[in-house]
Amino acid sequence: MEMDTAITALSALAQDTRLAIFRVLVRAHSPAEGEGGLAAGDIAAALGVAPATLSFHLKELAHAGLVVSRREGRSVIYKAALEPMLSLTNFLLEDCCQGACGSLSPCVPGRTEAECV
Numbered sequence: 001m002e003m004d005t006a007i008t009a010l011s012a013l014a015q016d017t018r019l020a021i022f023r024v025l026v027r028a029h030s031p032a033e034g035e036g037g038l039a040a041g042d043i044a045a046a047l048g049v050a051p052a053t054l055s056f057h058l059k060e061l062a063h064a065g066l067v068v069s070r071r072e073g074r075s076v077i078y079k080a081a082l083e084p085m086l087s088l089t090n091f092l093l094e095d096c097c098q099g100a101c102g103s104l105s106p107c108v109p110g111r112t113e114a115e116c117v
Contacts, residue, residue, distance in 0.1 A: 001091040005065070009088050012064035018057045020047050022066060025080035037070075037079030 013019050024046050030036025038046075044054045058078060061067040065084045069076050 001087045006088055006091050009064045009066055009084065012060050012066060015057070015060075017047070017049060017053070018061055021049075021054070021057055022061060022080060022085075025067065025078060026082070029080050029082065037077040039072075039075040039077055041075075043078065 013022060021043060024043055025038060028036055028038045040051065040054060040058065043049070043058075044051055047054075049057070058067060058069075062069065066081050067078050068081050069078050071077075
């Protein structure tokens, strides 16, 4: 991960509403492509955030690559983008123990079960 990408992601999360949004979306996450996530109205209701405020924060999280969206009928469904978050975590900890501890998140999408040990 590039330093600029990490700074953008950390900046997006360094705000209480955006961090709360990301955490709500993580709880609603489904590993299946195109499944899981929450409609904007459900996020707003869960957090007690006005729709215009929520829209602004979702845009910031999407710009940072931490949230993806898809249209389902008339609704837009938002989902946490976990791969970028795992990349960010690994970037922050890549020099942990001078590399002796390895990746703290070995089970990222695309890896086999044998690689997740």
